[in-house]
Amino acid sequence: MDTFSGRTKMTPVYGTVPLDSMVQLKKTGIDPSTPTNEEEMKEKMDVDENNLLLSKSYHTKMTLQDYIHKEPCLYSHTVFKHASQVFGALKHLSKEEDDNPYLPKKQPETLHQLHFDNDKDKRLAFELAFNTLKFQMVLEDLVNECSFFSRYPEFKDDNDVVLTMLCDFQKRHFQKRTPLLGEHLDPELQEIEQAITSSRIKLNAALAKIRIKSDAWSVEQMLPAIVREKANAGLNIPVFAWINQLKTKIQDVIDKFQEEGFLLEKYNENEMLCGLVFCHDPHCNDLLIFPSDKREHISDHTLVKNGHIVVQDKSSCIGPHSVKLVINEGDDVMHVNVGLGMTAAHIASLTANVGTIYAFGAHMEDVQTKFNALGATNIKMISENFTDVSIDDSRFKNVKAILISADCSKSGIVNPIDFIVNEGEDMSILKEFSIGEIDKSCMGEKIASHSNVLKHAMKFPRAQAIVYTTRSIFAAENEDVVSRSIDFVNTTAQTKYPYRLSPPVLPMSEEDIMSGQPVDGRYLKFESTDKMTGCFCAVITREAEDPRDKTKELLARAKALGLLGDNKPSMPMNTSSASTKGGSSGKSKSRKRKSPRRAKSMPEPQSFPSRVTSESNTTTLAGLKTKKNVRIAFSTATTQQSSDQGSPTTTKSSTRKKSTTPSNVVQHPTPFSSSNYVGVSKCEKNH
Secondary structure (H helix, E strand, O other): OOOOOOOOOOOOEEOOEEHHHHHHHHHOOOOOOOOOOHHHHHHHHHHHHHHHHHHHHHHHHHHHHHHHOOOOOOOOHHHHHHHHHHHHHHOOOOHHHHHOOOOOOOOOOOOOOOOOOOHHHHHHHHHHHHHHHHOHHHHHHHHHHOOHHHHOHHHHHHHHHHHHHHHHHHHOOOOOOOOOOOOOOOHHHHHHHHHHHHOHHHHHHHHHHHHHHHOOOOOHHHOOHHHHHHHHHHHHOOEEEEEOOOOOOHHHHHHHHHHOOOEEEOOOOOOOOOOOEEEEOOOOOOEEEEOHHHHHHHHOOHHHHOOOEEEOOHHHOHHHHHHHOOOOOOOEEEEEEEEOOHHHHHHHHHHOOOOOEEEEEEOHHHHHHHHHHHOOOOEEEEOOOHHHOOOOOHHHOOEEEEEEEOOOOOOOOOOHHHHHHHOOOOOOHHHHHOOOOOOHHHHHHHHHHHHHHHHHHOOOOOOOEEEEEEOOOOHHHOHHHHHHHHHHHHHHHOOOOOOEEEOOOOOOOHHHHHHOOOEEOOEEEEOOOOOOOOEEEEEEEOOOOOHHHHHHHHHHHHHHOOOOOOOOOOOOOOOOHHHHOOOOOOOOOOOOOOOOOOOOOOOOOOOOOEEEOOOOOOEEEOOOOOOOOOOOOOOOOOEEEOOOOOOOOOOOOOOOOOOOOOOOEOOOOOOOOOOOOOOOOOEEEOO
């Protein structure tokens, strides 16, 4: 029956087979002109008819889904406005300005202080601005190709807003945006939305034409290869979070995540984390690693909101852990270039608020609020510039270690959005990362600044360790700055105990040492990968000039080795009795001290590491985590120890052995055996 006419529909017949079924028969390999068994043919026709109906139904369903499906929009009008402001302040020169040198260049807009309701909106705004910067040239060609501003000249002054919104619309195939729940709509942005929606056919056609010209099957293929690679790596990089031990314990946090269904696995750098799993970082004992797809879940977690864990990249945790392992309990620390203060708070967490941390280069109000929320009470912010501070300032008389977070080129960063949101980095890095090129024109100025800061840090009289960290992959900002600064200070200062380069103090596996990654000689160098941001760390140390400090170090070292126990030191250290036995000549007896015996039982180190001690990549234990952290042995040369604190003198007839090693390279004592026990350097008294 014909449904529309009400008449019986006549089906043409070819022989004994209806014409409508001929296509089906040909598909099944049956020739309609060939006589066949009627039942067999009917059975095959029924099967094919059912398959055809299912196929039609499936394709119809998919077509309707494709037609009805609407790409969700993540951005509100407030986010669009903030993103357009960031884009306007950082945008590249347009093609017209770049091609015509005589055309007056438009000055970038001044970016006023942005206020975000939460970190999620902040991340979305910078993410959209970054994408707009990457596709700026494509978007400009798009509006020119379809003559958008010719049709809507009233929006020409809002060029930044139009390009920012177009960046989102082209990703959603120019579909109309559905307002978010509870969103406050801006009338001006609604008019721009309506104009883009009305021009969607022309915009789609223009975009297709641009892709064909560029021989690209997608818009992303029009970006430089290095930008695409970093974008993919940034999506896969895991989430790092350190445990704030001022408010909780490491095991309590691990138990909390396990109760939520997370599985604690052993870290494997060759495997990508996925699902409800997390790992303990092999180099930083308070750092947890989560899969990249859990970023939003971890950021919104109650432990983060309560300050029990802090989301921060691993490259920012290497400095605090290195500082922790070169100071004793109660020593003061300086931190240069504090930023948002998370790194300084990490030092406070590792030192349990013992000792004072002097923070330079912080935004006073914002940082102090964060310190209070995290429970860091031993941090004092200094408003002066670090290089302007006097080295004889009485405030810093107990500073034993200085952490320098150099304001470098950031060439090792993989995901710049994370560093802007979590680390407080300057958002200007988005401009360079959007084209995949680092502006080397400012490199010389940065290198000079790094050198000045490092040289000034090494002039503080009681400082014994400088930890220098960058997120750069360029040797000019890393090894060159360190080696030249050490040579300069040692040459000009002519101190009794010069600064030398120390091996890495973080715990390293045999594979880390033998493979040359991340241990590179006496430096730590992590490459930029989809598992971690590239960074650099150097530890510069020297012996204590004050005999009292030296005695404390030797006692702490011996106690860590289990040589003292609960009794007094078995060997006299810097006592006055030795000098009184020297007779009338005033010369003290030069008695060689025997090497201490190795401890029978050694506790397993938790955070104090094994590391490289020679060029042959042998491994020794740098120290042990005890009640008082141990300072490392900085020289294999015989250590002069004053027999009388009142009269330490040095004569030409000293029997000190000459060292054949370079002045900027520290030599550690050899181990007692192949096991990971630290050697104690021989000591002899001054004459």
